[in-house]
Amino acid sequence: MTDDLTWLSAHELGQLYRRRKLSPVEVVDAALDRLEQVHTRLNVMVTVTADAAREQALKAERCFASREELPALYGVPITVKDLTDTAGVRTTYGCVAYADHVPDEDAAAWSRLKDAGTILLGKTTTPEFGFLGVTESKLTGTTGTPWDPARAAGGSSGGAAASTVAGVAPVAWGSDGGGSIRVPASLCGAVGVKPSTGRIPHIANTEPDTTEGPITRRVVDAALLLDATVGPHPLDRLSLPATGDRYTEAALEEGDLSGLRIAADHGLLHGPVDRETQRVFSAALKDLRAAGAVVEETQVELPDPFEFFLAYWGPEYIPIVELMRASELDVWPLAADIADRAARLSPVDVGRAGRETKTEIYLAYAKVFADFDLLVTPTTPFPAFPHAGDVGGPATVNGQPLSEPGGHLHRLTESPSHAGLPAISVPCGFTSEGLPVGLQIIGPQHADAAVLSTAARYERATDWWTRHPTL
Secondary structure: OOHHHHOOOHHHHHHHHHOOOOOHHHHHHHHHHHHHHHHHHHOOEEEEOHHHHHHHHHHHHHHHHOOOOOOOOOOOEEEEEOOOOEOOEOOOOOOHHHOOOOOOOOOHHHHHHHHOOOEEEEEEOOOHHHOOOOOEEOOOEEOEEOOEEEEEOOOOOHHHHHHHHOOOOOEEEEEEOOOOOHHHHHHHOOEEEEOOOOOOOOOOOOOOOOEEEEEEOOHHHHHHHHHHHOOOOOOOOOOOOOOOOOHHHHHHOOOOOOOOEEEEOOOOOOOOOOHHHHHHHHHHHHHHHHOOOEEEEOOOOOOOHHHHHHHHHHHHHHHHHHHHHHOOOOOOHHHHHHHHHHHOOOHHHHHHHHHHHHHHHHHHHHHHHOOOOEEEEEOOOOOOOEOOHHHOOOOEEOOEEOOOHHHHHOOOOHHHHHOOOOEEEEEEEEOOOOOEEEEEEEOOOOOHHHHHHHHHHHHHHOOHHHOOOOO
């Protein structure tokens, strides 16, 4: 497989398919070959659907040959995180107890992506039920970043981000409750989008802060996936009505960043940021200014993220940990600790987190957006770190010890999720050790198109997206 074919974007594939310059069969075969090359080093896949993918590629080739009018994503290879239900395809949720589980129905977004003609290559690795911020699973083991497989890919969409950056497929589908798309996108050097709360539907949705979304190598590809998946669903009481936004058009719109007022926060309080990450982030601010934006530094006044995490997410850990213990399954010590600490909280503490504290978080961001169009931060406070099991982060940053390393890994991505805001991570540079750093662009309520447009213009003003790992 040539490098040119490996690194083509989904947008480029669609154009080449329609001009009959490239065959979906060639692309799928190349993607499966690439997967075979990199999986042993990175550990990105739980289940591979090679035979079905080749059958779908043959069908797509016939459709293009007949000059049918086809969706923009038709024939594009995709991977799907193993937390997303795929009817007839094994879905394990990263857990030994579900090793042979095959769902009968598709998740809402995956159903739409199938209708759009994407070709499933397989299901990507994730920690048990997405409960860790790194992709460590008793079922599948450890997933590494393509830039250094001895370091963490992040999580919980680690396999999705690592496979995409490694050149397996141009697009992946993940999920994000407090950073599970954006964190691995940052540590692996991908584009990762957390849409506004309700933008992408979930059947029988009970959790407003968790959403599914795209992980890609180019911003326009993320926009293509959003165009195919957004919109209301009758079985999701939280889903938003259609807006008429065309995200792909927003991503392709020409121009620089002139006229935009962007606030920049170097760390959102509550902990240190690695010096190399700070250096790269500061350089990214210069790039934003050079592209025409007015950038001013600010400080978002947010509640303590660690107290909030325990009170908001902790109760979700309790029934899962109890089930795993009852089934005599191994439980990660960190997950068990969170469940046990959450069990000691009062109902008042839990209720306040889900109501008052979430409103405080939203209002803190609303105060910033009263004066600015967008807010940028580093996506993570440190780059990819050596594998540390369920600890989920380095022991120290800049010589300062971290009492909750896993909490710090998601410290900059949690709060936008709980405010319900759209956010994207895009590559913005590399550390002196050659590790990628992500720029998180956060928009005001429902400003998904503005976030994507800004990210695409920033991407075009830099060349970070052209760099690929050597595996």
